[in-house]
Amino acid sequence: MANEYFFGVDLGGTNVEMGLLDEEGTIVAYVAEPTKAQEGPQSLVERVAEACCGLAKQAQVPPDKIKALGIGSPGPMSMSQGKLINLGNLPEFKNFFLRAELSRRLELPALLENDANSACWGEFWLGAGRDVNDMVLFTLGTGIGGGIVIGGELIHGSDENAGELGHMIIQTDGRQCTCGQNGCVEAYASATATVARAMEALDEGCESELVDLRRKNGMLTCKDVFDCAGTGDSLANEIVDGTARALAQICVSMRHITEPEMVVLTGGMIKAGDILINRVRGFYEEMVWNLKPEPMDICFAELGGHAGFIGAAGLAVHAHKHHQQRLYPSGT
Amino acid sequence: MANEYFFGVDLGGTNVEMGLLDEEGTIVAYVAEPTKAQEGPQSLVERVAEACCGLAKQAQVPPDKIKALGIGSPGPMSMSQGKLINLGNLPEFKNFFLRAELSRRLELPALLENDANSACWGEFWLGAGRDVNDMVLFTLGTGIGGGIVIGGELIHGSDENAGELGHMIIQTDGRQCTCGQNGCVEAYASATATVARAMEALDEGCESELVDLRRKNGMLTCKDVFDCAGTGDSLANEIVDGTARALAQICVSMRHITEPEMVVLTGGMIKAGDILINRVRGFYEEMVWNLKPEPMDICFAELGGHAGFIGAAGLAVHAHKHHQQRLYPSGT
Numbered sequence: 253m254a255n256e257y258f259f260g261v262d263l264g265g266t267n268v269e270m271g272l273l274d275e276e277g278t279i280v281a282y283v284a285e286p287t288k289a290q291e292g293p294q295s296l297v298e299r300v301a302e303a304c305c306g307l308a309k310q311a312q313v314p315p316d317k318i319k320a321l322g323i324g325s326p327g328p329m330s331m332s333q334g335k336l337i338n339l340g341n342l343p344e345f346k347n348f349f350l351r352a353e354l355s356r357r358l359e360l361p362a363l364l365e366n367d368a369n370s371a372c373w374g375e376f377w378l379g380a381g382r383d384v385n386d387m388v389l390f391t392l393g394t395g396i397g398g399g400i401v402i403g404g405e406l407i408h409g410s411d412e413n414a415g416e417l418g419h420m421i422i423q424t425d426g427r428q429c430t431c432g433q434n435g436c437v438e439a440y441a442s443a444t445a446t447v448a449r450a451m452e453a454l455d456e457g458c459e460s461e462l463v464d465l466r467r468k469n470g471m472l473t474c475k476d477v478f479d480c481a482g483t484g485d486s487l488a489n490e491i492v493d494g495t496a497r498a499l500a501q502i503c504v505s506m507r508h509i510t511e512p513e514m515v516v517l518t519g520g521m522i523k524a525g526d527i528l529i530n531r532v533r534g535f536y537e538e539m540v541w542n543l544k545p546e547p548m549d550i551c552f553a554e555l556g557g558h559a560g561f562i563g564a565a566g567l568a569v570h571a572h573k574h575h576q577q578r579l580y581p582s583g584t
Numbered sequence: 585m586a587n588e589y590f591f592g593v594d595l596g597g598t599n600v601e602m603g604l605l606d607e608e609g610t611i612v613a614y615v616a617e618p619t620k621a622q623e624g625p626q627s628l629v630e631r632v633a634e635a636c637c638g639l640a641k642q643a644q645v646p647p648d649k650i651k652a653l654g655i656g657s658p659g660p661m662s663m664s665q666g667k668l669i670n671l672g673n674l675p676e677f678k679n680f681f682l683r684a685e686l687s688r689r690l691e692l693p694a695l696l697e698n699d700a701n702s703a704c705w706g707e708f709w710l711g712a713g714r715d716v717n718d719m720v721l722f723t724l725g726t727g728i729g730g731g732i733v734i735g736g737e738l739i740h741g742s743d744e745n746a747g748e749l750g751h752m753i754i755q756t757d758g759r760q761c762t763c764g765q766n767g768c769v770e771a772y773a774s775a776t777a778t779v780a781r782a783m784e785a786l787d788e789g790c791e792s793e794l795v796d797l798r799r800k801n802g803m804l805t806c807k808d809v810f811d812c813a814g815t816g817d818s819l820a821n822e823i824v825d826g827t828a829r830a831l832a833q834i835c836v837s838m839r840h841i842t843e844p845e846m847v848v849l850t851g852g853m854i855k856a857g858d859i860l861i862n863r864v865r866g867f868y869e870e871m872v873w874n875l876k877p878e879p880m881d882i883c884f885a886e887l888g889g890h891a892g893f894i895g896a897a898g899l900a901v902h903a904h905k906h907h908q909q910r911l912y913p914s915g916t
Contacts (some may be wrong), residue, residue, distance in 0.1 A: 328876070386742040400841070402741075407734055409843025410718040411878075416840040419873060421833050423756050431873040433836065501753050504765065508748040509732070509841060511741025541751060541763040544660070 260565025324370030372399025374563025592897025656702030704731025706895025
């Protein structure tokens with residue numbers, strides 16, 4: 253039996269995933285349950301704490317071997333204060349000190365990290381990036397999030413919001429983004445934006461298999477667009493190329509900025525598989541300079557939906573070993 | 585008298601600037617002399633070494649108080665190997681181990697850094713960025729270079745070429761850059777690109793005071809464009825706005841990527857003064873999202889042409905105190 257164990261909690265709008273891992277990353281127990289955010293933050297704390305205690309019992313890990321707890325949560329949030337700023341627009345969670353509450357309830361040092369950074373650390377620790385030191389992760393879903401590892405450390409920036417990579421501007425005066433900026437990569441290459449670009453083309457009268465799909469289902473999904481591209485539909489291919497080119501462009505820019513060895517793509521969109529990764533790689537090769545070779549792995553995440561709680565636990569391991577001051581209460 | 589002193593050498597195509605600084609950054613002696621690259625690398629090593637010895641004598645600093653030497657040089661180069669890869673296209677300098685040669689000749693531990701990073705560190709240590717922990721520097725000249733400080737450390741990336749910020753792509757399928765990419769910020773906002781955009785507009789028949797200036801001088805300079813903008817010329821103002829908007833766009837993107845507290849602009853273009861900085865700041869405020877306030881200082885460098893040797897000396901101080909392994913020969 254390993255000597256030290258760590259809880260990882262990934263708080264999502266729908267489910268909370270919780271795991272107990274040893275310091276090498278072996279998952280010894282795991283459970284997911286509904287978030288039920290509407291029951292309020294104290295109920296959440298109770299249920300998470302009880303579930304964590306249940307994991308320890310189930311795996312027969314004695315409490316004194318469990319050293320710390322990492323929590324991943326959607327933003328906006330304050331990592332340094334361990335505070336949710338908002339969660340699913342539920343007012344009860346506004347400014348809730350989740351880290352302190354769970355730390356007290358479980359009698360463990362704890363840290364809070366945003367969910368994209370947690371997933372990034374999970375992939376860096378045990379997933380696609382386990383053999384590199386410098387990595388960038390993009391989460392491709394409704395929006396686009398990011399995480400940056402430099403020299404083996406996640407970066408947080410001067411105000412804890414580094415890595416908001418969906419809001420890199422890829423086009424001057426470009427498409428409007430929900431964030432208020434114009435030309436963000438999220439406004440082109442998120443799942444939502446991919447569908448929106450397809451719908452706009454259909455509204456302009458473009459011919460495509462997507463016309464029938466939309467009529468039949470009353471809507472379009474990002475999967476529809478990728479599926480039709482896969483069967484040769486010309487408009488769908490144009491839309492997918494637009495998404496892949498936008499992603500390739502930020503891969504080129506990130507290569508010149510923090511120069512990672514690897515870019516890892518994760519989130520719902522990667523279910524599209526080869527059609528996505530091959531095109532992003534192809535456009536990257538086309539677009540990147542020729543002054544010197546810039547080999548960079550662009551690949552899919554390997555931990556799937558588990559990256560969040562694995563990464564949260566991994567951040568607790570890392571803090572416990574190297575940065576005790578990052579754990580609340582400080583000095584424990 | 586201070587206890588420890590450090591040499592800083594800034595190798596340029598035209599001049600070499602050399603200074604002797606104490607660990608607080610006080611310059612106790614300084615000299616600049618012609619590079620004379622055509623005389624070859626060994627001659628350069630001799631002349632730099634002699635000039636450095638001269639500085640120590642002039643300031644009456646005994647040799648045992650001088651602890652290390654920092655060298656800044658134009659790229660391409662290898663920092664880890666201390667090797668120039670090329671210098672002003674002079675074949676004699678190809679793959680020259682400048683760090684080892686100067687280290688032996690001066691009997692001092694040494695490091696080699698690229699010139700944009702050296703200038704960045706100079707501004708971070710003693711210039712505009714002296715009160716921040718996270719900073720980005722853009723050098724605005726013939727091209728656009730960059731440097732990134734995160735949490736008090738310069739970042740180098742996985743292949744020693746992080747911070748090539750002139751090659752962030754700001755426009756999909758945009759203007760061709762000399763690097764081979766399309767849409768680089770350098771292709772819009774460098775001094776060269778600013779002039780090129782003005783010339784293209786004139787060639788298209790736009791009216792402007794620049795027409796006469798070009799006729800009179802047989803050419804246009806970036807200063808001409810900024811000067812004419814200052815006196816109200818409409819085309820010149822459009823061109824300057826294009827430059828300022830491109831720079832503001834990368835400021836927005838960098839804010840979301842590494843989230844610096846401050847962006848420092850340096851290089852020949854900053855002689856344009858208020859017209860440049862005010863417009864970059866104005867466009868930044870217009871362009872950045874409104875999800876949360878993103879206050880970020882955008883300001884000019886303060887050390888002028890001295891940032892290079894000051895930064896090189898500062899990197900030697902920093903390595904001597906915190907990262908001995910960065911000094912060659914290692915372990916000294």
